[in-house]
């Protein structure tokens with residue numbers, strides 16, 4: 001593979017995210033055994049759902065989505081890029097979140113996201129809107145910001161945008177680790193150099209957002225848990241994926257919130273899925289498509305961990321490896337990837353919401369066809 005150009009790595013930060021999202025979407029929430037039954041070793045995206053999907057429980061059939069359609073990870077990433085192209089402020093990011101909700105644009109989102117949007121919709125202050133979550137819902141959408149911003153602006157934007165939906169220092173710190181890694185890859189840094197510097201860079205950013213700040217009420221009680229966790233994982237070596245997964249579970253286990261039944265590396269916690277997606281993409285011998293396949297084979301939150309890894313892999317390897325023709329809305333996502341270079345959005349807010357709302361409606365119709373026996377009257 002010839003070395004990708006800087007422009008191609010910039011585009012890759014968004015297209016890699018979108019591909020990881022679409023690749024992991026069909027099996028989101030599934031366990032590894034069922035994924036193996038339906039998708040084998042996950043070498044590629046299937047063309048259509050096999051008839052065997054009719055045998056899934058209604059609860060799962062209701063969640064089937066058109067193959068190749070991107071989900072919340074990608075649409076929130078593009079929204080954040082659109083917001084930054086207008087000139088980021090917490091108030092403006094709040095407008096995007098609330099207007100997108102009113103337009104019916106958002107789909108597949110988590111309860112932490114929707115809780116924050118409701119608080120903003122009712123006039124809540126941006127610094128107090130975030131849900132009490134140390135999940136990876138901020139990290140999943142953040143990669144392309146590393147292509148757009150740098151230095152203090154990158155740090156401040158990542159923390160503010162992240163804490164507005166996930167009000168826990170850990171959710172923002174893992175998002176910063178992802179965005180800062182994307183930035184360094186686009187600047188041409190080698191993975192080994194990035195790995196050596198990352199824990200300290202994250203610790204420095206944590207330090208700034210652990211200090212009291214007027215108007216911001218996010219939970220800082222976890223302190224430097226993310227930078228220390230990343231340091232421990234990197235010290236243990238990340239080359240062998242199975243050993244990395246075991247180490248991630250070990251490092252995260254003492255910090256799990258109530259309700260986590262097991263420390264699975266694809267679960268929604270900064271030091272589980274967030275660290276897993278980031279570090280898998282920073283292995284010396286990572287092959288991009290194989291890395292995503294290895295991630296989705298593990299099950300659980302497949303699309304989000306693959307989206308995090310995909311953004312980093314795109315910033316590292318460019319776009320040659322990404323089958324954009326398999327993305328349902330490929331040309332439009334491609335135009336947004338170009339916007340990271342031109343700094344001009346290919347559609348305005350209203351057009352973005354309309355396009356995403358149309359996909360969301362189509363996704364609902366698609367799922368309804370798989371559950372024809374569902375009765376709505378009572």
Ligand SMILES: [Mg+2]
Nearest residue numbers: 071072073303
């Ligand atoms: Mg998703």
